[in-house]
Amino acid sequence: MRILHISETDYEGGAGKAAHTLHCALRRMGGESFFLAECVQSNDPYTFSISGLRGLPAKVLRRIRSSLDLFPLRRYPLRRPAAWSVGRLPRKLPSLIRRLRPDIIHLHWISQALSIRAIGRLPGPIVWTHHDWGAFTGGCRCPVDCRRFTTGCGECPLLGSQRSDDLSHRVCQRKQRYWQRSRIHSVAVGSGIANDIGDSLILGHHPCTVIPNGIDTDIFRPLDRLQARASLGLNPHEFIFLFGAFTVNTPLKGGNLLADALSLWGRQNPSLPARLVTVGRGSISGTPPSMPVTALGLISNPGQMARIYAAADVVVVPSRIESFGLMAAEAQACGVPVVAFGETGARDIVIHMETGFLPKSWDAEAFAEGLDWAANLSADARRRIAMNSAKNIHDKSSLKTIVDAHITLYRQLLSDATAKAR
Known part of the structure; x- marks a missing residue:
């Protein structure tokens, strides 16, 4: 054949x-x-x-x-x-x-x-x-x-x-x-x-x-977070949000909404040091001044991308429309929780409150609620979500x-x- x-x-x-x-x-x-x-x-x-x-x-x-x-x-x-x-x-x-x-x-x-x-x-x-x-x-x-x-x-x-x-x-x-x-x-x-x-x-x-x-689950799999951050030169003590797209400032990818949601979240969590890491061309404007941004550019190496996922505390997918959500699926395979809107293709990937968070309405306040959920996960909850996420992708999309x-x-x-x- x-x-x-x-x-x-x-x-x-x-x-x-x-x-x-x-x-x-x-x-x-x-x-x-x-x-x-x-x-x-x-x-x-x-x-x-x-x-x-x-x-x-x-x-x-x-x-x-x-x-x-x-x-x-x-x-x-x-x-x-x-x-x-x-x-x-x-x-x-x-x-x-x-x-x-x-x-x-x-x-x-x-x-x-x-x-x-x-x-x-x-x-x-x-x-x-x-x-x-x-x-x-x-x-x-x-x-x-x-x-x-x-x-x-x-x-x-x-x-x-x-x-x-x-x-x-x-x-x-x-x-x-x-x-x-x-x-x-x-x-x-x-x-x-x-x-x-x-x-x-x-x-x-x-x-x-x-x-x-x-999803190649031999490449996209849970990795040690501290080692991943060390390889990328990222602070081991910061809470890291990861956002990516081929062009990150494309309106449909929701960069403006993410910036607003991060501002809301930052006002509610002023004492938690956090960083936004982006993957893709371009940059996001309007992020809170107190939150540093690391732009890694386009990444074509799958192994490198897996390390970037592993370094993140949460992957954010504020897209208004997605047929599937490849980044969400790869992140889940790496055991990383995902916040994405449930009216997009992410609904087939993310299980609400078990592997990630699916805000009900497409607005910054609802998305900030998901960011807050991810930031307040206990160590036990994070381990459980990592196992659930990796198993879910292995069963559905290996x-x-x-x-x-x-x-x-x-x-x-x-x-x-x-x-x-x-």
Whole structure:
């Protein structure tokens, strides 16, 4: 059984990292897995570049393609900042697909890696793991409270449009036209996004299975906190909040809300020395002056990331929308409590008051309550939470569990295809 994964990246952001982790795990378990990406960072011999370029030339080409793809957005001067993909740039199917003749093509986060038309021309059964909402909307990757993707978009609030036939509606129409005959089987990484896929006009008539992202529990596991802090040069006596995202000041990641919650918490706990540690590009503004911030930047090494989790007292995920919450899952695997909003994908990962805290409302006061809960855990409670967290992720999202679930799905799709061909 030969599987070809296609993704925008192989190790950038949560989606690329999750996709490549699955590919590597399949190969370690004896599977024939190959990976095709727009931007390749790994040295894996079974990972290939769509354009044939690597390094700086590949990054330049990716940026050019992204700018050209997003050019139609300029017609909407009232648009709000949002991640978007129009999917119109032509791209021939990579010759690698023809050479490999995969039994299954597994799409992940596509962005500008393939056009809408190219996806419709892919051969054979297609598995598509949805790490965000972009595949079944009119182009936006995170619709937040908007439900127009259930009726074909148009009058898009992110575009600032009042036209029913705007760009978002036309993108939806193109997806319907080119994908209606495709044999797509959606994989949702959480129950919330699975419900949205089922409600969507574009993919709602295709089957969908929930399979969370896999966590390598050999890497992400409980480690000694003091040793982890020593290796990172962090004070062993401070209470450490850890926050991360590919770009930490992205509004949907909730950095502003976190800053407000930390200010509230700091006023209630003036005598407890605390520090905010961030992972990712950029910085958060508005944090309390009394709380120092250590910015570690982008971290691509999983072992280093595991040590960072181990150094934290609590991992904070104030995102307004998450399909899964990879950082929350990795932190839980390391035995670290997580504070995250229960209306996001974290509800499938965090067990309230047993492995973390799920505030009921999306506001700074509710989130500060979760921070206070974490700061006041006794040593016994922290040990219990560490055991519960690591076991929960091992049972639900260990790589073996997730790989087995994918293999079962692949075999079922091939069996169905064989039966239909008879």
